Amino acid sequence: MMNKNDELLSKYNPYLSFKSETATNVNEHLITPKVRSFFKAMKIDEYHLLESNFYISDLDFKKIEFSFFYEHILQDIHRAKNGSVVCPVKYCITIDPFLCTKTCATTKIKYDEICLGTTPVLYYIFIDITDIMKFARQSEKKLLM
Secondary structure (H helix, E strand, O other): OOOOOOOOOOOOOOOOOHHHHHHHHHHHHHHHHHHHHHHHHOOOOOOOEEOHHHHOHHHHHHHHOOOOHHHHHOOOOOEEEEEEEEEEEEEEEOOHHHHHOEOOOOOOOOEEEEEEEEEEEEEEEEHHHHHHHHHHHHHHHHHHO
């Protein structure tokens, strides 16, 4: 059975959760290192995780209010002291392979992006659910030894 989470903005966003110890372990030792290596390969030094309640899928684009983009993705665009426009990068983790049509040549991580003009402002980074479950199981086995 699927659990309901009515706090999610999207009807189509698959949401995965674990008990806190397992979630912390998966995040710190599987997901965060993949995210770091992805952004390093993309030559992006600063990036922020979009809160999971606000993840949207491609199926949401025609139904969601445009104000969503201003409130959650574009709200912190600003001018630097030198006058250049700074578009902070956000990302979200997805287990939906249909959201990620590109593959990073360096890391082989599947991803996609939402751009403002030609500037990416939101990246979708795909983490395979099989990899997550395998990692969680292996980590648990190590704890039991």
